Amino acid sequence: MSSRSRHWLRFATRHLWRDWRAGELAVLAGALVVAVAALTAVAFFTSRVSRAVELQAAELLAADLRVESPRPLSPEWPVAAQQRGLHTASLTTFATAVFHGDDNLLVTLRAASAGYPLRGQLRIASEPYGTAHGTTGLPQAGEAWVESRVLARLGLRVGDTLQVGASAFRVSAVLDYRPDQGAAFADLAPTVLLPAADLAGTQLLRNGSRASFVQLYAGNPSQVAAFRAWLEPRKTAAVRLVALGESSEQLQGSLDRAQRFLSLAALATVLLCAVAVAMAARRYTARHLDLAALMKCMGAPQRFVLLTGLWQLGLIALAGAVAGVLAGYLAQAVLAWFLRDLFAGPLPAPTWGPAWIGFGTAMAMLLGFALPPLLQLRAVPVLRVLRQDVGAPTLRFFTAPLFAVGVLAALLWWMLQDAKLVGGVFVGLGLLLGVLWLAGLGLVRVAALARRGTGGAWRYGLANVGRRGSGSVVQVVAFGLGLTVLLLLAVVQNDLLREWRASLPANAPNHFLINISPNDVAPLTADLRAGGVQVDQVFPWVRARLVAVNDKPVTDMKFSTDRGKGFAEREQNLSWSADLPRDNTVVAGEWWPTQRPVDAPVLVSIATEFADGVGIQVGDRLVFDVAGEPVAAQVANLRKVQWDSFRPNFFVLVSPGALEGAAGTYMTSVHLEPEQRRMLAPLVRRFPGVSVFDVDAILVQVRQVADRASRAVQGVFLFTLAAGVMVLAAAVQSTRDERRFESAMLRTLGASRAVVLQGLLAEFVALGLLAGVLASTAAALAGWYAARNWFNLAYHFNAWLWVAGLSGGALVVGLAGWLATRSVVNTSPLVTLRG
């Protein structure tokens, strides 16, 4: 670096410090610190919460990564995983009969190695359907833990002996819950859990035995990802990898919503911060016009003016980023402390990724918004030192610089990871700004006209709103944006979160009853109802396999995803219904009429996941193999299914009349209160074919995710609130100098402090009212859009939003404006006019 460059940088640094000391940078630095603090706090905290939620979700796999195969798996894989710092465990499962005296029962035997489950906990009880508690251990050698159904069917008690193959095991506890029991019905038979070391002694597993071999892996996400990448090329086609996000439909539904809520919070924060920084940067550069001209007059070259500005902006960004990241880190720690009771264990430690995002954001935001006006500073005519009217470059706030737009786009991409969504947000934001601008323009004109009908302070305030013209419009739009987010916050908290929680009602079904024979349907439902249990719908149920789509055999079809392949290759649960089930919405085609002719063609309704995976559209002809018989059907409609409703739902539903003869069994779901669970043991004895699945634990899990995530979202929105307040402050500050001068003039002309203050208050209240009108409308529309398109929830317009918007706007903007500018009347007019 040349000595001249060093001199310039030294000068720029010294001058920056002097600006800071004189309070010139407070607003810009403040906006930046809040921006970075809010952004990093959100990022730090959401990364921790997301990780915690993922860990909870990992319980459903009992691991972070699950490797399954019908053949024994390589013993080298766990060794390689352990070398990478992962925890491992193994599980071998197969169906077999177990004996007690003369009775026998088909069960799923699970032999687990030490460490199982790697995520989540087993829960055991001392009596069938009794109160369970968590445990970290496994059955001791020679012992077995068995599900309540096994005890009920075999008439066993805890402490009795169970014969498994060549070995006898003492039943030492009732297995109430396994994290990986899932909510699918792959495991029809009840579980008997043994220690892995005892499996050989049973002599049940021989070469060629039909079994599932499972290896479980857990560790930090990068370790798991690295191991997965290592494993992929080494595994055969028969080996299936299941990772987080590929497990339960139910929990995934809740997780998706949680992540969308958190994204919304972060998104709102980023956008608000951008507005605050843009406004503060605009003021910063505007105030440096005279200095730039003076420096050039004293002999500073244009390069010097530019370099000085750039270096100063860089330093401001760096200082703002350091302070912001530290504040963000502290803020997330405080938030985590406040919400500590909501998480079962301590939250995972935050990663430092968000800190770099904070630095990048500060630099990019400041340069993005301040660089274009800074470049204009370079071109300030030096003649300005003699004539103030000469060539002050116009700083247009809403001709958004391309760089700033790019910066925002990159930020949004980082947060949302969805090009379509980023595009949607940009188009929406552009439209919103355009509409707000036009509406603001109209409202400001109306306000200017309205002053004729008013008197005193209001006349002065409204006259000022009209006189400032585009300045007022900028303020109305900025206030409007800030208020929009604050109101949206209220909408989300009060309406969307409530809707979300309502989708998991307290009386959601927690037990599934399946394998109900046609003859048992009536007496079973009668028994349940007699016990005070509400039985909604009983669904017929057959197993079927898709064999052809539009006459093309599925074996000849190519699938882009494993999921699609799985749908096509595995047996599916088929049901039929005359009416569209609850929790289902037709998204393409039409539901069939309730009354159809007996000989009408068979129609089929497909869930969107199945249709997307296999590539099915309305009108396609499908052939299913139902118990060896081909059943052809035409796709009448596609359905979106709310899987987390915990009621029976099916990927494939057929019109009534086609499969009645093939109906093997029926299924239903019911909600049982804890005291009603005792009726299950006699019920299972009376209807031995019926299998009862307790999904209470999973329901609790899903509801916990929803609850905790919604609290976290509320916490995260506090930062958005701070960002909104910062925008208000920046907007107020933007005309502070002008107001100070006007106040001095008015007081010099004889106006009392009270009159000047009332005038200021009237102006800000007027601006707040105008912004409130815009904000209420925008928030209602945004809430409606988000509910409909992001969260798949119903949204109802609420008139109180307008009441809150108008009164809140007048109050918040009036108060903020008054607080920020009241000092203008405390400074002596002489000092101000000299200034």
Next chain:
Amino acid sequence: MTTTVLEAREVTQQVSSPEGTLTILDHVGFQLSAGETVAIVGASGAGKSTLLGLLAGLDVPTQGAVLLGGQSLSALDEDGRAALRADRVGFVFQSFHLVPALTALENVMLPLELRGDSAARAVAAEALARVGLAERAAHYPRQLSGGEQQRVALARAFVTRPQVLFADEPTGNLDAATGLRVVDLLFALNREAGTTLVLVTHDRTLAARCGRVLELAAGKLVADTLTAAA
């Protein structure tokens, strides 16, 4: 032998307006020698400030030339003119143009710092003491009276020991008594430094203190007279 420091050769300045081309300065020409004190006078709109801006190289004439130290300003680009100003020119403005974020001392240091002078602080402190404001060094402009602000501006203008000092209505924002004190100081400093002073003013009394008066009317140089002070 007198050295010509500043020369205006047939300087004409025209601007476009909706009514057509306006001639602000019309073939103005003169030479100024080292150490000379010159007042440019004339009614409002006569073209005084425009002439000052052209002489100082803040703008270039539409026709004609301005030579500072023998160098034609029209031949230089903006950075070249800036470099010339940094070496040879000082300014005093009607509205002082002190930087609000800098103290009195830092305002005086500013031109020295722009030149990379390592002794900026000491030299500026001396200059501030010379205008009687050593005690107010740490004060911001808003804490100073108008007269004090203009004295800081004088210290800032002379601190680089310029060859030519341009003063644009230096007493325009001051009351008569304060203005008089500031003018006394201006001339005293000018004598000490041997600087060529070019002063734009409405005030005939102030103009009479200069050795020479150039009078402009409607953009033309209508009189060039030596005064009793010459």
